[in-house]
Amino acid sequence: xxxxxxxxxxxxxxxxxxxxxxxxxxxxxxxxxxxxxxxxxxxxxxxxxxxxxxxxxxxxxxxxxxxxxxxxxxxxxxxxxxxxxxxxxxxxxxxxxxxxxxxxxxxxxxxxxxxxxxxxxxxxxxxxxxxxxxxxxxxxxxxxxxxxxxxxxxxxxxxxxxxxxxxxxxxxxxxxxxxxxxxxxxxxxxxxxxxxxxxxxxxxxxxxxxxxxxxxxxxxxxxxxxxxxxxxxxxxxxxxxxxxxxxxxxxxxxxxxxxxxxxxxxxxxxxxxxxxxxxxxxxxxxxxxxxx
Amino acid sequence: xxxxxxxxxxxxxxxxxxxxxxxxxxxxxxxxxxxxxxxxxxxxxxxxxxxxxxxxxxxxxxxxxxxxxxxxxxxxxxxxxxxxxxxxxxxxxxxxxxxxxxxxxxxxxxxxxxxxxxxxxxxxxxxxxxxxxxxxxxxxxxxxxxxxxxxxxxxxxxxxxxxxxxxxxxxxxxxxxxxxxxxxxxxxxxxxxxxxxxxxxxxxxxxxxxxxxxxxxxxxxxxxxxxxxxxxxxxxxxxxxxxxxxxxxxxxxxxxxxxxxxxxxxxxxxxxxxxxxxxxxxxxxxxxxxxxxxxxx
Numbered sequence: 178x179x180x181x182x183x184x185x186x187x188x189x190x191x192x193x194x195x196x197x198x199x200x201x202x203x204x205x206x207x208x209x210x211x212x213x214x215x216x217x218x219x220x221x222x223x224x225x226x227x228x229x230x231x232x233x234x235x236x237x238x239x240x241x242x243x244x245x246x247x248x249x250x251x252x253x254x255x256x257x258x259x260x261x262x263x264x265x266x267x268x269x270x271x272x273x274x275x276x277x278x279x280x281x282x283x284x285x286x287x288x289x290x291x292x293x294x295x296x297x298x299x300x301x302x303x304x305x306x307x308x309x310x311x312x313x314x315x316x317x318x319x320x321x322x323x324x325x326x327x328x329x330x331x332x333x334x335x336x337x338x339x340x341x342x343x344x345x346x347x348x349x350x351x352x353x354x355x356x357x358x359x360x361x362x363x364x365x366x367x368x369x370x371x372x373x374x375x376x377x378x379x380x381x382x383x384x385x386x387x388x389x390x391x392x393x394x395x396x397x398x399x400x401x402x403x404x405x406x407x408x409x410x411x412x413x414x415x416x417x418x419x420x421x422x423x424x425x426x427x428x429x430x431x432x433x434x435x436x437x438x439x440x441x442x443x444x445x446x447x448x449x450x451x452x453x454x455x456x457x458x459x460x461x462x463x464x465x466x467x468x469x
Numbered sequence: 470x471x472x473x474x475x476x477x478x479x480x481x482x483x484x485x486x487x488x489x490x491x492x493x494x495x496x497x498x499x500x501x502x503x504x505x506x507x508x509x510x511x512x513x514x515x516x517x518x519x520x521x522x523x524x525x526x527x528x529x530x531x532x533x534x535x536x537x538x539x540x541x542x543x544x545x546x547x548x549x550x551x552x553x554x555x556x557x558x559x560x561x562x563x564x565x566x567x568x569x570x571x572x573x574x575x576x577x578x579x580x581x582x583x584x585x586x587x588x589x590x591x592x593x594x595x596x597x598x599x600x601x602x603x604x605x606x607x608x609x610x611x612x613x614x615x616x617x618x619x620x621x622x623x624x625x626x627x628x629x630x631x632x633x634x635x636x637x638x639x640x641x642x643x644x645x646x647x648x649x650x651x652x653x654x655x656x657x658x659x660x661x662x663x664x665x666x667x668x669x670x671x672x673x674x675x676x677x678x679x680x681x682x683x684x685x686x687x688x689x690x691x692x693x694x695x696x697x698x699x700x701x702x703x704x705x706x707x708x709x710x711x712x713x714x715x716x717x718x719x720x721x722x723x724x725x726x727x728x729x730x731x732x733x734x735x736x737x738x739x740x741x742x743x744x745x746x747x748x749x750x751x752x753x754x755x756x757x758x759x760x761x762x763x764x765x766x
Contacts, residue, residue, distance in 0.1 A: 278692045286694040355694035393648065400648035401575040409737060444702060
């Protein structure tokens with residue numbers, strides 16, 4: 178059976194069939210998935226009951242696994258998953274649901290804000306792969322926004338204005354928006370990095386808006402003006418016409434290209450277990466030189 | 470000439486004709502405007518060449534006026550207008566444009582966030598009355614969102630979840646959202662958070678509405694990040710296109726809105742052009758937290 182992709186929206190998000198990603202893939206399959214991701218930015222694979230090792234193996238087809246420290250306030254000994262998997266669940270190491278006021282849960286609530294994974298790293302992520310091991314059936318959707326469509330729909334004056342702007346991204350900013358208190362020893366880990374506001378996709382050459390809740394300033398702008406403008410751009414970029422909302426089924430695997438999308442999770446009842454495991458393909462280039 | 474109101478939007482906002490607000494109004498005309506406000510929440514009056522005195526006189530038809538002293542950042546000696554006016558311009562005392570990085574301008578950018586005027590006061594505002602003396606044509610629209618329609622469109626589970634929630638509102642919070650933290654200890658004391666119900670009832674119509682504002686920094690009894698994420702979701706719901714009227718200003722428009730049932734914000738505009746907008750504010754008469762028993766329909 179050969180791989181095929183059914184578009185969910187005209188050129189954004191596709192549903193893949195004809196492939197079992199729990200098994201080794203041949204080069205043609207990998208190329209077809211890469212081409213599909215270039216085109217649709219988000220790919221959905223149903224009925225993929227992956228083990229952690231199978232998820233890692235599948236992910237490595239597309240590059241190196243991101244496992245840099247610094248993305249979370251959970252201490253290494255508190256982690257439920259090894260460092261090459263990001264834990265997007267609401268569970269502690271003993272598989273218990275976090276208490277309502279658990280600090281790790283408070284931190285994870287930042288995922289309710291539109292963001293692009295690892296935009297707070299000098300070299301931001303390429304793909305994220307999220308496996309729904311235990312899903313909730315009310316809420317807990319993952320919503321994706323097409324940053325190419327959002328860029329294309331800007332008027333010419335705004336395109337010209339944003340073309341060469343550079344933003345600073347940090348977890349400090351996104352967590353600050355939710356009033357999360359960052360400890361002093363975490364502050365150094367969250368040092369802002371620079372990213373272009375308009376980036377060009379390395380494979381397709383298409384431009385997209387590189388927005389994220391982590392973006393907290395624009396180099397050379399007064400901060401409140403920058404934040405007001407970034408909010409406006411984010412609102413523009415996440416209009417219903419640019420958004421695909423993924424309602425999870427158990428064992429769905431969703432791949433997205435962080436270089437041309439933002440995403441967020443919607444609210445759900447956190448008394449219920451939601452076990453989502455993410456692997457991340459590291460990017461290979463900075464979008465702009467970092468400040469000295 | 471009797472007052473008549475033409476709807477400007479599917480769920481709220483109307484344009485008033487047959488009224489000259491520069492002149493004293495008869496009691497019937499005042500009552501007709503109040504009734505129009507109860508129904509439309511936002512009323513637009515075109516071609517009203519008001520002086521400050523006339524705007525004050527018109528506003529006082531609807532109640533006592535708020536004074537701006539003791540709210541916002543202190544700007545002693547910098548006021549351009551009478552203390553009963555909120556200066557929503559981008560001009561300084563000498564009618565010169567504010568510098569890009571001036572503290573007053575950066576503070577005023579908070580008006581780009583959805584809010585309800587004076588929700589940060591224990592007794593929040595009733596009406597705001599905004600006169601467009603010099604308007605900008607590219608950008609600078611004022612958008613309004615109907616918080617009655619937003620409440621009505623919530624699902625039943627959410628309605629019952631929020632019915633008795635109480636929020637804390639403060640200017641410190643809305644400004645912090647834009648990274649504006651340049652506040653003196655006196656400012657911070659002035660801006661101490663106040664409590665407001667999240668669902669309030671209109672005193673005249675009895676209708677419920679969502680009482681949201683970017684000034685909200687907490688929900689009583691909730692962890693802060695969970696509260697703020699939820700308030701963001703509710704705000705996104707409440708400001709969907711079908712609940713929003715965007716007012717494009719013409720010179721000498723007078724726009725009046727009921728803060729008890731709406732939010733509003735200004736859209737970005739070119740700061741190199743003067744925009745002279747003057748607001749009077751009719752004070753409210755009660756605290757929202759005094760509205761007990763809202764759950765009992």
